[in-house]
Amino acid sequence: MKDFCAVCGVFNHERATYLTYLALFSLQHRGQESSGIAVYKENKLIVYKNLGLVTQVFSKEILDALDSNIAIGHNRYSTTGDKDIKNAQPVVYQNVALVHNGNLKNYLELRDLCKKLNITLETSSDSEIILKLYVYYKNLYKDIKKALIKTLKLLKGAFSILILDKDTMIVARDKWGFRPLVIGKKNSGYIFSSETCALNVLDADFIREVSPAEVIILNKSNFENFLYDTPCPKYCIFELIYFARPDSFIFQRSVYKVREEMGKILAQESFVDADVVVPIPDSGVISALGFSKESKIPFEWGLLRSHYMGKSFINPTQELRDLAVKLKLSPVKDVLKDKKVILIDDSLVRGTTAKRIINMVRKAGAKEVHLRISSPPIKHPCYYTETCGKEVFWQIIFISYLFCFNRFF
Structure with missing residues (x-):
């Protein structure tokens, strides 16, 4: 267990x-x-x-x-x-x-x-x-x-x-x-x-x-x-990246400040010309603010979340996670239409949720969609985390390296 x-x-x-x-x-x-x-x-x-x-x-x-x-x-x-x-x-x-x-x-x-x-x-x-x-x-x-x-x-x-x-x-x-x-x-x-x-x-x-x-x-x-x-x-770095609340102070660090700094570094390393920076709420919000500050690209709420839904990542089966994405997030078409959009999320675990969100933003009329992940690449498996077996962790590692070479999405 x-x-x-x-x-x-x-x-x-x-x-x-x-x-x-x-x-x-x-x-x-x-x-x-x-x-x-x-x-x-x-x-x-x-x-x-x-x-x-x-x-x-x-x-x-x-x-x-x-x-x-x-x-x-x-x-x-x-x-x-x-x-x-x-x-x-x-x-x-x-x-x-x-x-x-x-x-x-x-x-x-x-x-x-x-x-x-x-x-x-x-x-x-x-x-x-x-x-x-x-x-x-x-x-x-x-x-x-x-x-x-x-x-x-x-x-x-x-x-x-x-x-x-x-x-x-x-x-x-x-x-x-x-x-x-x-x-x-x-x-x-x-x-x-x-x-x-x-x-x-x-x-x-x-x-x-x-x-x-x-x-x-x-x-x-x-x-x-x-x-x-x-x-x-x-x-556990995932506490700072995703799981802990932004207003918490853990591991001698402010969670908010760590996520904001990740966003700033991400902007330095993976800048792309765009019209808006849009977070995937809620866990991508602070990093998106950091990216926006560093890149000078406006921050916009292009996706709204229903707070009556829990974390889709927590759901134990893929079917439930897919359904949760549809119920949880809604695109704001006036923000996204005809815009070059940078989507910011904290991490990429399976990639399935991200694909659905990207398709959602495209259907809302976005001209371009650029996905940026604030978490540093995972290089080694961890066996103390959530709903991830060994196979999933090797998938994360593979995807992380693809992101390093800008060959994913």
């Missing part, structure tokens, strides 16, 4: 559940299949999760029932596997809850290990494996810290994890720091989130990022942090 999701948690705040709900809402772009919250209340773990958007899953009555001063939450989007409630998080085992954003490279090895340890697995989720290994070693060592170090050292791959173990919250990030994870503060409460945009919504102060290989253990009497391994930062 490959997950590129949103995680968040609030510790020691009287409105922790409601703040977690708002954080999940602000992180909806990271996953739209399911949402869930776990709390520790009156000496018991309570979890509610369901399929749908955050506002569809949680009502006021549900949030009131979950009211607590400690909570963790998760948004998931579908990559592999059926759209099923069993894949929703938080995952729960022996009164412990876990939320996870990432993908484990050694998933099959860990399944074999669980079998040797007589740990029964009920799903194909690597999140379940992490949780059950942690609980197993906690029961074995009778020590949370030892159990965490043992478990985390077994994991190879990307993970940003929050665990709720009674009134203790645990936060951990892989030694590479593939996925973003930040720390905020609101009054006396700590807030953890995949992105800083959630902290902005909660009017919380951004403290810092959780460091690669860092583990944080919080309870009523203690805030302890340590490194479970030697940090080796290798951040």
Whole structure:
């Protein structure tokens, strides 16, 4: 199971559940299949999760029932596997809850290990494996810290994890720091989130990022942090290119500024005489602004997006992605007709969506259409990303090189 999701948690705040709900809402772009919250209340773990958007899953009555001063939450989007409630998080085992954003490279090895340890697995989720290994070693060592170090050292791959173990919250990030994870503060409460945009919504102060290989253990009497391994930062560039919200600050960088600079460099490297610069919304907008500033070619909204649609890239099948493009984007003919148009997008994954958009712009009367991609060429496959297997990644690499030599479209 490959997950590129949103995680968040609030510790020691009287409105922790409601703040977690708002954080999940602000992180909806990271996953739209399911949402869930776990709390520790009156000496018991309570979890509610369901399929749908955050506002569809949680009502006021549900949030009131979950009211607590400690909570963790998760948004998931579908990559592999059926759209099923069993894949929703938080995952729960022996009164412990876990939320996870990432993908484990050694998933099959860990399944074999669980079998040797007589740990029964009920799903194909690597999140379940992490949780059950942690609980197993906690029961074995009778020590949370030892159990965490043992478990985390077994994991190879990307993970940003929050665990709720009674009134203790645990936060951990892989030694590479593939996925973003930040720390905020609101009054006396700590807030953890995949992105800083959630902290902005909660009017919380951004403290810092959780460091690669860092583990944080919080309870009523203690805030302890340590490194479970030697940090080796290798951040996921796709977060900055596409996935994170432009108003977030991750990997010590402003997402907005990174995308704007990509657009400026793109204009320097791939200038073409044209009448308008048109972004493919929403992820191409900031790079298009940078391209327009650098090239002095006017920026225009030649394509409008319906914000009632989610990300077409997130849809797990090609049929759904094609349908989503038609429903999501609409050309503005008065902007495009008889114009030489530069279309700017953040990345090219399969090329299928781009082809449909180019045809849409041509049908709207554009004289010329020039596609420009702000992402640098991908030279090597990555196995920690979204709905892309090995074959698709080699396609991306091939297409990237075609773009380098201006032989595509």
